Amino acid sequence: MADINREWLLVQRPQGEPKPSDYQWRESPVPEPGPGEFVVRVLYAAMDPAIRGWMDAQGNYMPPIPLGTPVRSVVLGKVVKSNVDAHPVGQIVSGLGAWADYVVCKPGYVGPVPVEWGHDLTTYLHPLGAVGATAYYGLFEVGKLKDGENLLVSGAAGGVGSLVGQMGKIKGCKVVGIAGGAEKCRWLTEELGFDAAIDYRATKDLSAEIRKHFPGGFDVYFENVGGATLEAAMDNMAMHARIAICGMISAYNDSHDPPPGPRNMWNILVKRAHVEGLLVSDYMHRAMPGYQQINDWIKAGKLKFKVDVRDGLENTPEIFNKLFTGSHDGKLLVKIGDA
């Protein structure tokens, strides 16, 4: 156990992509838990696009990260000191933490993960964590995907997108993913079983390309990207199509001057479409049935996933920015400590 606590503080609201000067490195003693608190040694931090929104002054679905405090992040770690019976020392937990060696936690925001299922710990930050719950509840509760429907996924090679597409295949759907680069597209079709993948970087007319695969339109679109991708998708809705808006990473660094929305909003009426926003936090209190199903699929070899584990708390700001350039390969995690 490190005998100091190293943390990345947010000291300035980023303009566009975060810069090194937006952060400050702090070293201080390992914290002690107060009454009703416990201290977690962070083992992994998950690099989620949502963090970028929390860095802005207006916040989004969570309050902004206060300047001068550690960057909020989903983490997985081990309880090392505890004043809470339900969270004894040694328990492996996950939930809202920070880019730090140690975080002080309260019950509710951080809870135990089902280590008895025997997976590598990183799995609890991907298919058996918020990523998997987002895919599962977004696809089946918000998107209301039915067996055999036509499913379009953007950000398809990302953590959520790659699970969404595979869940669609498990349900007998025709699945088309949108991703950036030939290698990612090859992974989707050859390894994950997507019916097709569209490389948006190599595509001049994304709308027409989607239409080639879905001449009658898609039933469900799982949206991780936004912007021009959303507009192209909205050209290709089947009657009563559903769009689950999970993320809009294309705009996350433009929050002060967001790009125009889709010009074809009118199609929502024509197609009696249903567009709904999704935040996994609404589902976390009842996520266990989803995790159990996902665990079964993993054990049956039906659900593959990739984690891209990078090393070191000290590199976290730099690693985080890879989210926005697409230069990562699987769910991006930072390894911070050893179990």
Place this chain on the structure above:
Amino acid sequence: MADINREWLLVQRPQGEPKPSDYQWRESPVPEPGPGEFVVRVLYAAMDPAIRGWMDAQGNYMPPIPLGTPVRSVVLGKVVKSNVDAHPVGQIVSGLGAWADYVVCKPGYVGPVPVEWGHDLTTYLHPLGAVGATAYYGLFEVGKLKDGENLLVSGAAGGVGSLVGQMGKIKGCKVVGIAGGAEKCRWLTEELGFDAAIDYRATKDLSAEIRKHFPGGFDVYFENVGGATLEAAMDNMAMHARIAICGMISAYNDSHDPPPGPRNMWNILVKRAHVEGLLVSDYMHRAMPGYQQINDWIKAGKLKFKVDVRDGLENTPEIFNKLFTGSHDGKLLVKIGDA
């Protein structure tokens, strides 16, 4: 009964607002019904924004009006010749017809109206017709309005909008309407009981104006306008807000170069909002319970409405364009014949 049939044919796809040269006037003998058909003397034609969409080559939720055929329109009329037992001569019917003195009808597209309720015939083209059904099913089934919620309506002085707002008041909601002009706004608040009306023509910052009335956001937004109005509304959604998209009249004459969509699509995610398109045709096969409820409200004096009846088939193209300038006062109808 006129002894000729006068019709307005569409002979050219309009660019922007329809021009006189887009139409052609034709006079021909009164048609005879074929087997399984009946002929209706048109008494009133309803001027609906949807007609503008049907004039475009790409159509929308209905096929385009073929060039060289009469302009499709919802009408009310009287059966004058019939080969269908269920539609005897003298029956008052409503449904899809045309800008014409006579239309040849098949069962299914045109059906009898409940004249036994004793209303003026124009009422069956407004609260007891597709307009009322749009308001009722859009508000309660798509918008899922609950008693006491906050309701925002655009196009509030229009046929659908004015009914929507009053239905909201019947359900104990706080209702704010958006309309153009002081006189319309006064009508909404003083005569229809809206809590407030925003005159968009006199408002520089519509988003801020909405926020004044709904500092915590609206629960339901009933959208008739689109464009900048939709964007302003989407700044002001309460958590789990619902937006029923009934119309987007601001864009109907721009179909070849639609304006950008809302820049704040991201809010759909943040607020876990639900945006859904609505077409009344999906509800017409089961509209009677809605009509019965609306009839009860009318008889109880709880639902007021205005029809703006203009005279003469020959003036129909000119009257139709008033929809897009807002220079009408209530549901715009053209009187074509006498009962």
